[in-house]
Amino acid sequence: MNSTTQHILKGSLSVIILKLLEDRERMYGYEITQQVKALTAGEMAITEGALYPALHKLEAEGLLTTETEVVDGRARKYYSLTKDGQQQSVSRTSELRAFMQNLNLILNLKPAV
Amino acid sequence: MNSTTQHILKGSLSVIILKLLEDRERMYGYEITQQVKALTAGEMAITEGALYPALHKLEAEGLLTTETEVVDGRARKYYSLTKDGQQQSVSRTSELRAFMQNLNLILNLKPAV
DNA sequence: ATTATATACCTCAATATCTTAGGCATATAT
DNA sequence: ATATATGCCTAAGATATTGAGGTATATAAT
Numbered sequence: 294m295n296s297t298t299q300h301i302l303k304g305s306l307s308v309i310i311l312k313l314l315e316d317r318e319r320m321y322g323y324e325i326t327q328q329v330k331a332l333t334a335g336e337m338a339i340t341e342g343a344l345y346p347a348l349h350k351l352e353a354e355g356l357l358t359t360e361t362e363v364v365d366g367r368a369r370k371y372y373s374l375t376k377d378g379q380q381q382s383v384s385r386t387s388e389l390r391a392f393m394q395n396l397n398l399i400l401n402l403k404p405a406v
Numbered sequence: 407m408n409s410t411t412q413h414i415l416k417g418s419l420s421v422i423i424l425k426l427l428e429d430r431e432r433m434y435g436y437e438i439t440q441q442v443k444a445l446t447a448g449e450m451a452i453t454e455g456a457l458y459p460a461l462h463k464l465e466a467e468g469l470l471t472t473e474t475e476v477v478d479g480r481a482r483k484y485y486s487l488t489k490d491g492q493q494q495s496v497s498r499t500s501e502l503r504a505f506m507q508n509l510n511l512i513l514n515l516k517p518a519v
Numbered sequence: 520a521t522t523a524t525a526t527a528c529c530t531c532a533a534t535a536t537c538t539t540a541g542g543c544a545t546a547t548a549t
Numbered sequence: 550a551t552a553t554a555t556g557c558c559t560a561a562g563a564t565a566t567t568g569a570g571g572t573a574t575a576t577a578a579t
Binding site (some may be wrong): 303304321322323324327341342345346349364365367368369370 | 554555556557558559560564565566
């Protein structure tokens with residue numbers, strides 16, 4: 294993943310997290326990083342330095358709840374959507390889609406040849 | 407334009423500027439703000455506090471050149487793409503498109519019902 | 520005449536988000 | 550024994566944006 298693409302990610306990370314949890318119901322941080330890589334064939338990667346603060350913020354906002362478990366001798370912190378989180382996932386996803394549609398109106402302009 | 411959509415704009419502004427100049431060849435700052443509103447039926451707005459620093463940076467990077475003119479008693483600063491700017495417009499646009507396609511892979515996940 | 524709005528440029532403090540680099544710890548493969 | 554994968558985390562610095570402000574001219578409305 295090049296720096297430009299990484300850069301453009303700004304602001305969409307929380308929507309990505311919410312949407313993944315809508316799909317999976319229950320995920321832990323490391324799993325999220327791997328799932329994003331898997332879904333995008335390695336083209337997108339989210340750094341842990343961005344992910345964990347984002348998760349903590351969403352939890353503080355009341356959109357996520359956590360359960361910690363020990364699996365294979367290692368601690369895992371599972372995140373799930375709260376009611377609010379489910380609603381926010383829907384609304385933020387549709388806002389992001391609307392934004393992308395508008396952005397595409399600009400990107401699809403034909404250059405004056 | 408709500409705060410979330412505004413928020414998600416982060417990082418795509420320079421691509422928007424480059425692409426608009428690819429379409430129009432020659433635009434001034436205020437015109438860019440109006441054109442974005444017009445193209446998106448008022449749903450997207452770029453603030454001047456973001457636009458002017460972005461224009462200055464692109465100029466400093468050698469992607470834009472400027473010509474200042476007085477029209478109807480008011481000064482206008484016209485921006486155009488340099489050779490480098492044209493190349494960057496193409497490459498950054500395709501990177502943004504690639505990013506959006508990957509993002510859509512995630513947004514189109516079907517929730518586990 | 521005065522005021523508001525549109526046009527047109529700009530800066531800057533505060534805020535938010537991200538990158539990069541690091542730390543800590545366990546399990547497994549080499 | 551060492552490297553890699555798994556798993557959590559923080560923090561300094563860089564960067565982009567918001568939101569508010571400043572300056573100025575032309576025009577429309579009152």
